[in-house]
Amino acid sequence: MTVRVLVADDHAMFRSGLRGVLDSQPDLECVAEASDGRSAVSEVRRLRPDVAILDIRMPLLDGLRATETILADPDNTTRVILLTTYDQDAYVHRALRAGASGFLLKSLPPEELIAAVRVAARGDALIDPSVTRRLLNRLAEGVAPPVVPAGLEHLTSRERDVLLLVAEAYTNAEIADRLGIGDETVKTHVSRILTKLDLRDRVQAVAYAHLHGLVKPPSTPPAPSPGPARTTRDRRRRRSGEP
Template sequence: MGDKRHGVDRILGRCLVTLRILLADDHAMFRSGLRAVLETQPDLDCVAEVADGRAAVTETARLQPDLAILDVRMPKLDGLSAAETILAEPANSTRVLMLTTYDSDEYVYRALTAGASGFLLKSLPPEEMVSAIRVAARGDAVVDPSVTRRLAARFAAALAPAVRNPDVAPGIDRLTVREREVLLLVAAGHTNAEIGARLYVGDETVKTHVSRILAKLGLRDRVHAALYAYRHGLARPDTD
């Protein structure tokens, strides 16, 4: 099916970047259903599906897919532990997207602090799931801005500043004044469009600022940038 699909794209003159995906879920029906949805998309290719966390770690290391989609609750090794193992590997280039039936802030927090690029409910409509998968695979966080703010409030103790003086937060001296301003707005849970409106700049300018912030601070995505801001006293959960 993949070769035929790519052949059609070449005939039509399109150049698609195919995202290679691994599915890990112990519910065979859900797994096969999600795979069927992915196979309808010309740019998504399911290269493997497994039923437990240990197999997810092994197959991710072997295949190096662009994205591993992991269920939180799996036998042998739960999805969160599998994500932590995958993302802790220095040579790993695979991004991780977590799926669950439960909207648990504790699950979300653990997944994101491990380095996962997103956390979604299984009840999400197929079209939204596909969109989220594309976002996660290209490296952006798939968490609604409101969830970032909710997490900060709910985990205020866990996110207590690691330093008393925000000016000595690691890497903060590399940011320009404008970049620090954008970082605080990201931490407050604002979208690029909202940040642009506040600063009177376009979305592309905001994206550039965010990209530079992530690169300078060595962070994976905007959610981790928000966590950085809270941990180091740059932002507080009750501020906007």
């Protein structure tokens, strides 16, 4: 099945290049372009593409507000990926809260952007690896968590395992392999987790797990303590057999 994609960016050359990258793939098709956020919202409502790629900084309506408008529509079926040149925590935080399926830097190699479009189209989420752990760990440490949604205590042990692996950005196939269960079983667990925690999608599940301390940042092992200093006299005694 062909994934239909909309591209919105105020730089014509970038849009053209991105369109060429997408159309070079047999399973992707760029169905429309937009040069500002307002036009992007209109085109998404008109065409209902599978994925919309939006630049964050656009005239009339920026990409973040356009994303919030698109995803607030109860009839919306389009997944949104946000692109930016600027690695700023506030952007990522708003994107997560809005329900974006991807947050990527424009420096990302074309093949990884193509992969991200496919990930978003199948309902999963992807955040640029260079910002994911830094941002979420900072949020977990420095932002007071929201009220815990009812239902956390109702997660089964296996559902907690799945939630933790989702938070670590494992795909359904990887989770199935690690837990020794089928892909469909993983999908069922994810669906139940979202329902019990009153979450919209996997992106919110990832944010939830980090914000509520379910996933801890990796600890840095302590540096090995240096051994006792050896003097020249010590070394001479050892060579001569003295105590």
